Amino acid sequence: MTKITFVTASGERIETEAENGATVMETAIINAVPGIVAECGGACTCATCHVYVDDAWRETVGGPSMMEEDMLDFAFDVKDASRLSCQIKVKDDLDGLVVHVPTRQG
Template identity: 80%
Template sequence: MPHITYIESDGTRHETEGEVGSTVMETAIMNGVPGIVAECGGACTCATCHVYVDDAWAETVGGPSMMEEDMLDFAYAVKPTSRLSCQIKVKDAIDGLIVHVPERQG
């Protein structure tokens, strides 16, 4: 199971393991990571699962789709590495992924 680390804006770290085939958002919800609200449940319609992909992982994870980019317009403090965690699939290639949770959602 790939390891995913979520870092809150205050520096608090949450070390988790994600199930291959799930999403980074689902892993956060299942592990009680604060700041990942996920109001739409992963349908890419709310931007409340916004994260910043750590710079070291940006290329591996890749950029947002056009639909995701449109939803990021509603996210708080968007950066070049912003992604919606509901759109990042958990797979072996992201074992060790680090994402940062924004100070607030929306």
């Protein structure tokens, strides 16, 4: 299992274990992480699973695809570290990943 820590907008740290092959968004939903809405269920057609990838993990996670960049236009307070969690696949390399949940979703 891959460990992922979600830091909520209020600063609460929620440590989870994720199945490889799942997405960070699916992990958030299964663990009832506040602030991850995921209205489209992971189809990359909304911006309600927006997260900020912790700086220490940005290179490992990588950047968004062109389709994801288009959807991030609908997110609030987009930063260089912004990603849609539905587009981040869980794998062994992400063990220990930390993502921050914004104060509101798109």
